[in-house]
Amino acid sequence: MIQFNKTTLSNGLTVLVHEDSSTPLATVNILYKVGARDEDPAKTGFAHLFEHLMFGGSVNIPDYDSPLQIAGGDNNAFTNNDITNYYLTLPAKNLETAFWLESDRMLSLAFSKKSLEVQRNVVIEEFKQRYFNQPYGDVWLLLRPLAYKVHPYQWATIGKEISHIEHATLDDVKSFFNRFYCPDNAIMVVAGDVKTDEVYRRAEAWFGEIKRTFEKRKPYPVEPAQTERRELSVERDVPYDSIYKAYHCCSRLDKEFYAVDLLTDILSRGKSSRLYHELVKKQKLFSEINAYATADFDRGLVVVEGKLVKGVVMKDAEKAIDAELAKVMEKTIDAEEMRKVKNKVESTMVFSEIDLSGRALNLAIAEYMGDADLVNTEIELYRQVTGEEIRKSAEEIFRDTNCSVLYYHAKK
Amino acid sequence: MIQSIDRAKAPAQEEFDHIKIQEVEKSALDNGIPVYSIRAGFQDVVKVEMLFMNRGFDASQPLVFSATNRMMSEGSKHHNAQELAEMIDGYGSFYETEESSDYCSLNLFTLNKHLESTLPVFREILMEPEFPENELSVFRQNNRQRLIVEGERVNAVARRKFHEVIFGASHPYGYFVKPVDYEKLQREPLMSYHRKNYSSTNCSIIVSGNVTAEVISLLNKFFGSGEWKGTQQKETVTDISSHLDKKHVVEKKGAVQSAIRIGKVLFNKTHPDYIGMTILNTALGGYFGSRLMNNIREDKGYTYGIGSAMVSMKEGGCFFISTEVGAEVTSKAVKEIYKEVELLRKKPLEGNELLMVKNFLTGSFLKGIDGAFHLADRWKGLMLYGLGYDYYYRYLETVRTIKAEELMILAQKYLDPGDFYEIIVGKK
Numbered sequence: 028m029i030q031f032n033k034t035t036l037s038n039g040l041t042v043l044v045h046e047d048s049s050t051p052l053a054t055v056n057i058l059y060k061v062g063a064r065d066e067d068p069a070k071t072g073f074a075h076l077f078e079h080l081m082f083g084g085s086v087n088i089p090d091y092d093s094p095l096q097i098a099g100g101d102n103n104a105f106t107n108n109d110i111t112n113y114y115l116t117l118p119a120k121n122l123e124t125a126f127w128l129e130s131d132r133m134l135s136l137a138f139s140k141k142s143l144e145v146q147r148n149v150v151i152e153e154f155k156q157r158y159f160n161q162p163y164g165d166v167w168l169l170l171r172p173l174a175y176k177v178h179p180y181q182w183a184t185i186g187k188e189i190s191h192i193e194h195a196t197l198d199d200v201k202s203f204f205n206r207f208y209c210p211d212n213a214i215m216v217v218a219g220d221v222k223t224d225e226v227y228r229r230a231e232a233w234f235g236e237i238k239r240t241f242e243k244r245k246p247y248p249v250e251p252a253q254t255e256r257r258e259l260s261v262e263r264d265v266p267y268d269s270i271y272k273a274y275h276c277c278s279r280l281d282k283e284f285y286a287v288d289l290l291t292d293i294l295s296r297g298k299s300s301r302l303y304h305e306l307v308k309k310q311k312l313f314s315e316i317n318a319y320a321t322a323d324f325d326r327g328l329v330v331v332e333g334k335l336v337k338g339v340v341m342k343d344a345e346k347a348i349d350a351e352l353a354k355v356m357e358k359t360i361d362a363e364e365m366r367k368v369k370n371k372v373e374s375t376m377v378f379s380e381i382d383l384s385g386r387a388l389n390l391a392i393a394e395y396m397g398d399a400d401l402v403n404t405e406i407e408l409y410r411q412v413t414g415e416e417i418r419k420s421a422e423e424i425f426r427d428t429n430c431s432v433l434y435y436h437a438k439k
Numbered sequence: 440m441i442q443s444i445d446r447a448k449a450p451a452q453e454e455f456d457h458i459k460i461q462e463v464e465k466s467a468l469d470n471g472i473p474v475y476s477i478r479a480g481f482q483d484v485v486k487v488e489m490l491f492m493n494r495g496f497d498a499s500q501p502l503v504f505s506a507t508n509r510m511m512s513e514g515s516k517h518h519n520a521q522e523l524a525e526m527i528d529g530y531g532s533f534y535e536t537e538e539s540s541d542y543c544s545l546n547l548f549t550l551n552k553h554l555e556s557t558l559p560v561f562r563e564i565l566m567e568p569e570f571p572e573n574e575l576s577v578f579r580q581n582n583r584q585r586l587i588v589e590g591e592r593v594n595a596v597a598r599r600k601f602h603e604v605i606f607g608a609s610h611p612y613g614y615f616v617k618p619v620d621y622e623k624l625q626r627e628p629l630m631s632y633h634r635k636n637y638s639s640t641n642c643s644i645i646v647s648g649n650v651t652a653e654v655i656s657l658l659n660k661f662f663g664s665g666e667w668k669g670t671q672q673k674e675t676v677t678d679i680s681s682h683l684d685k686k687h688v689v690e691k692k693g694a695v696q697s698a699i700r701i702g703k704v705l706f707n708k709t710h711p712d713y714i715g716m717t718i719l720n721t722a723l724g725g726y727f728g729s730r731l732m733n734n735i736r737e738d739k740g741y742t743y744g745i746g747s748a749m750v751s752m753k754e755g756g757c758f759f760i761s762t763e764v765g766a767e768v769t770s771k772a773v774k775e776i777y778k779e780v781e782l783l784r785k786k787p788l789e790g791n792e793l794l795m796v797k798n799f800l801t802g803s804f805l806k807g808i809d810g811a812f813h814l815a816d817r818w819k820g821l822m823l824y825g826l827g828y829d830y831y832y833r834y835l836e837t838v839r840t841i842k843a844e845e846l847m848i849l850a851q852k853y854l855d856p857g858d859f860y861e862i863i864v865g866k867k
Contacts, residue, residue, distance in 0.1 A: 049481070050809050051456070087446040092728050094449045096795045099802025101727065118802055123450035131446055148740025152696070156743050156763050160696045160865075162591040232444050264693060266587045298512075299524035307577070308520065314581040334588075336580060363529075370531030374550050377482050378533075381810055 029386055029402050031216075032223045033394075036231060038239040039211025043390050043399055044226045045218035047383060053119035053219035056387040057129055058395060060214075061207035062109040064179040064247055064325065072186020075106040076150050076195055077203050081113065083142030085132035098124040106184050109324040110395065116384055119220035123229065130233035133213065136204055143197055150192050154185050162265045166332075166435065173259050174273045174328055174431040178250035209241040210234060214394050218387040247325055250275070256427050260434040267314070268335040270344055271433040274424045276329045279322040280396055285405075286412045286420040287320050291329060292368040293360060293417065294318040294351070299367070302331070302351055312339050312347050324396075329424055341434055352425040360414035372409045455801050458835055460808055462828050463645070463818045466655065468663030470639045475818055478650040479811040483551040485648035486812055487558075487658065489565065490544045490819075491641050494674050496611035500628055502620050506578070507632045508536050508543035513574040515567040520574055526560040534561070540611045541753040541823060551649050555657055562661045565637065570629045583621035593691055593698035593864040594763055601700040601862045604687055605757060607680035612752060638669020643822065647815035676754060679704060682860070689864040697769040697865030701776060702759030703858050707751040708824050712849060714837045716758070719846045719854075720749045722788060722796045723779060724760055726803075730779045731760065739775065741768045753823055758853070766866040773861070780859075783850040787843035800838045804831075 031045045066073050081104065082091045095102055100117025115125055158164045167183050175181035186192055215234075217226045253275055277283045295302045295318040302316045316333035331352070335344050379385050386402075393401035463475035493504045512534060513520040527534045532549035547561050589595045599615050606613025644658060681704060706713060717725075724731040724747030731745045745762035760780075764772040788796070807813055821830055 049479075051805055052809055093791065093795060096726065096728050096799040096802075097449075097791060098452055099455065099798040099805070101799065101803065101806075116802075116806060118453070118455065118805060120453035120456075121450075124452070127444075127446070127450050134446075145737060145740040149736055149743055152741065152763075152765055153743035155695045155765065160593060160694060160763070162588050266591065267584055297524060297528045299521060299528040304521055304524075307581070308574075311577060311580070314584040334584070337584065367525070367529045367531075370553075371528060372531075374484075374531035374533070374548075374553075377484055377550060378548065381480060381482055381484070381812065383809065 029380060029390065031390055031399055033399060034227055036210065036235055038235065038237055039209075039241070040230070040234050040237075041214045041394060042227065042230045043214070043216045043394060044221060044223040045216065045386060045390060046221060046223060047218060048220050050219050050383055051118055052116055052383060053122045053125070053217065053221050054114060054116045054384045054387045055122075055125045055129060056112065056114040056216040056218070056384065056391050057133075058214045058391040059111045059113075059208060060212045060395060061111055062107055063182060063184045064108050065207065065244065066179060066182075068179070068182075069191070070195065070199060071182045071191045072150070072184070073191070073195060073199065073203060074111055075184050075186070076146065076192055077200065078104050078106045078111050079146040079150055080136065080142060080200060081132055083139055083146065084137035086135040086137060088128065088131050089137065091128055091132065094124060095128060100125070108180055108184060110392070112388065112391065114384055114388065122217070122221060126229050126233040129215075130237065133208060133210060133234065134237050136200075138197060138201055140197060143195070143200060147192055147195060150185075151189055154189055154192070158185060163263075163269060163435065165263075166271060166433065169259060169261060170271055170273055170330075170431065170433050173257055173433060174275070175250055177248045178325060179247060180250075180323060180325065180327075205240070206242070209239065210237045211239045212241040214391050216387040216391045216394075218390070219383055250326060253429050253431075257431040258434065259432070260436065262436045262438050265435070265437050267337060268339075268341055268437050269333060269435045270335065270341060270348070271330060271332045271435065272345070272348065273328045273330045273431045273433075274429050276320060276327055276424050278326050279324055282408075283420060284320070284322070285408045286416040287329060287424070288322070289368050289372070289409065289412055290355065290417045290420050290424075291318045291320050292371060293355065293364060294331070296368065296371060301355070302348070305351055306333070306347055310347055312336055312344050341436070345432070352421065356418065356421045356425055359418045362414070365414050369410060373406060376406055452798075458801075458805065458808075460817070460828060460831055461814055463815075468644075468659045470663050470665045470668075472639050472642050472644060472662060474644045474646060474655065474658060475822070476645075476650040476655065477647040477811050477814045477818070479814060480648060483649050485549060485551055485554055485646065485650060485654055486815065487547045487561070488544050488645045488815070488819075489662075490542055490643045490645065491636055492542050493540065493611070494636060494641075496540075496675065496677060498609040498614055501614045501616060502624055503628050503632045504543055504636070505538040506624055507629045507636070508538050508545070510570050510575065510578055510629060511536075511545065511568040511633070512564045513578070514569045514571040515563045516569055517563060517567070519571070523560060523564060527557060530557050532557045534564070551651070551654070554654060558657055558661045566667055568633060570626050570633075572626055575624065575626055579621045579624050583618045586616060586618055586621065593694055593696065594761070596689055596691075597698035597700040597761065597862045597864040600687060600689060600864065601702065601759060601860065604682040604860050604862065605702070605704050607682070610677045610679055612755070613679075635670060637667075639665075639667050640669060645815050645819060647811040679755060685859065686861045687863070688867050689862070690867075691865050694865035695766055696763045697766050697863055697867070698761070698763050699769065699773060699776070700759055700761045700862040701773070701859050702757055703860060705749065705756050705758045705853060707753070707756040708820075708826060708830070712853070713749070713751065714834050715841060715845060715849050716853060717749050718796060718800065718838060718841055719783065719849050720747050720758065721800055722792065722846065723747050723783060726796075726799050728795060728799070730782070731762075731776065734779055735762065735764070735772055735775055739768075739771075741765060741772045741775075751824075769863060769865065769867060773863070777856050780850070780854050780856055783847065784854060787847045789843070793843050793846075797838050801835065804835065
């Protein structure tokens with residue numbers, strides 16, 4: 028059970044406090060409700076580039092990291108399709124420093140030209156390191172535009188192509204900041220050895236004067252239902268063939284998500300899971316196999332992906348996957364298997380609560396999903412899922428016309 | 440009331456309190472296996488780590504220890520791999536193994552309420568593994584493939600090459616695993632390694648989480664009997680034999696980035712200068728505000744990330760700098776790396792920099808002792824070297840008191856670029 032208190036400042040900033048006096052630390056987690064799905068299709072990769080620029084100095088503070096490090100803290104951030112999340116941990120006694128730093132960069136950035144130039148390069152190197160200089164690194168650059176034709180999930184967080192990052196201007200940076208980095212578009216969680224009323228008071232003092240400026244966003248384009256199977260074959264300089272099958276599914280926010288999540292657990296979570304046991308161990312077709320839901324805020328994907336054992340033919344490998352998917356579509360999951368995946372979800376949740384910053388992030392995401400208390404109540408939603416609901420989900424998702432397949436061939 | 444704030448000025452920093460580290464409680468099972476326990480946290484979870492020191496490295500069978508450890512859950516006298524996995528997964532528990540050159544460990548993570556049901560399975564994995572031939576063939580095949588994929592990553596190749604060059608190819612820390620090593624894996628050596636090494640006399644247990652008296656008595660019930668003594672193997676120590684050539688380039692066609700790894704053999708935690716060197720290392724490349732990050736990422740934009748590290752192992756250690764940079768700026772980045780090392784040797788840290796390093800390290804230390812699992816890891820970091828908790832108090836005291844001049848002297852003593860090995864994988 029994660030206890031928390033919640034308030035909203037008059038400028039719309041949501042503030043959550045989780046008190047835990049067993050640690051001398053405090054974590055501040057600020058989630059901005061902006062991600063790659065908010066980008067202009069001609070300027071992709073921007074939300075993530077912007078995340079880098081948030082460390083390039085703010086209106087009153089030339090350097091974000093040094094004062095935090097002097098206060099004994101450290102920090103990081105990540106961007107995905109839906110959110111940009113910033114988090115720091117420091118000794119609780121120095122919490123004031125966190126408020127000073129975070130409120131100043133919510134107030135306004137320094138918008139330094141040098142910072143933009145350097146971070147463009149840094150992000151381009153990140154692009155190369157993660158996507159072009161790794162075996163199988165470009166898979167998601169290929170799979171996204173295959174599965175999505177309309178919705179912005181068609182591009183990766185890093186961006187469609189390097190040129191979009193190269194062409195980012197300071198004006199783009201300013202307008203992105205003004206549009207999305209507003210108190211009424213953010214959720215702040217303060218956790219650790221802190222007191223709620225003290226946090227509220229400091230939040231009001233440091234963040235209260237920042238103007239409420241968020242303009243309601245237009246609805247995101249809706250991805251039309253897929254009506255026929257899509258295929259893409261590529262050849263790359265990698266040692267082994269691999270296959271990626273992506274199916275449209277519901278959003279993280281939908282009630283059906285819990286059944287979908289358990290469905291992918293049944294398929295590939297742990298060594299006793301179906302795909303691992305049948306396709307890796309018994310049939311020896313894959314050296315690795317995995318199934319997972321992307322858990323996006325708009326309609327997401329269920330992906331089944333595997334690396335083929337040398338000598339196995341792509342079509343045979345795919346047939347074997349399809350046969351396993353057919354089983355889960357045809358037959359209700361029995362009680363024993365349901366007990367297993369539900370036990371796993373329960374223990375995963377408990378283990379994820381051990382870390383203070385993990386608890387803070389979970390609270391922020393749950394709040395964005397609509398209710399911070401989901402961190403405590405979601406387990407019940409998982410428990411209620413029936414074996415038949417999972418079968419129905421599988422039937423709904425694993426239709427051939429709902430599938431985009433990427434055949435990733437090793438160069439001969 | 441709204442308190443007044445001054446955005447132009449950093450809020451005053453509080454002094455760090457005296458840091459008190461929660462120590463392990465030591466006990467022993469009936470058969471003498473030492474048990475180190477940390478009871479902390481609110482969650483009803485427990486982690487049981489069973490540790491076995493590796494002994495007798497043989498370069499003709501380099502994978503024996505890691506393959507034995509990883510294969511133990513792949514079938515026992517009574518259950519096949521699938522059944523064992525079902526029994527663990529069925530309770531929502533997690534079973535993981537860890538392999539390093541010095542030791543191997545088996546880890547069980549479970550909710551307290553399922554400990555009693557999962558321990559018998561854990562015991563079976565530990566004491567009665569069969570290493571079935573069919574599972575071994577899958578293991579050979581899939582790990583060989585994984586290794587070959589790994590060989591496509593410039594960073595991974597640089598890391599392995601670096602260890603080979605500084606420790607020597609026949610040293611357990613330097614051995615560069617090849618695909619053929621997986622092909623050669625046979626059942627009998629695994630069986631025999633298991634018989635010899637996985638004995639109660641070579642075992643330590645670290646248990647953390649909600650470690651109640653019941654947890655300890657369950658451990659005693661399943662692991663405390665005298666029947667698995669085994670025969671103690673003699674420890675062999677291989678001499679380090681570094682390569683004669685300092686510079687090594689591995690070309691990779693089509694690489695858009697090069698991996699750079701620069702460094703040398705150094706000492707481990709038991710050396711009196713180790714703590715000072717970790718502080719110096721932090722200034723150079725051990726945190727976001729480091730010299731290397733500031734110069735090579737934040738000023739030049741050559742890389743997504745660069746860092747340096749002090750690595751401590753049982754029989755020695757090393758120091759290295761590593762990064763992946765745009766292929767076209769490889770030599771420029773190398774030059775800047777050496778420049779930063781030279782600077783540390785010529786001039787003491789100035790202004791706020793030392794304070795920043797010190798406070799960052801103290802803050803990180805606090806994070807590193809937050810929660811039962813972290814505390815268990817801190818103990819492991821002492822136990823392997825025969826050190827006690829005074830090591831950490833010495834560490835904190837050194838961080839608090841060390842002077843910029845002392846760090847410069849350490850740099851002069853240990854970070855002579857003339858001693859460095861340099862590995863570049865990608866394009867020179």
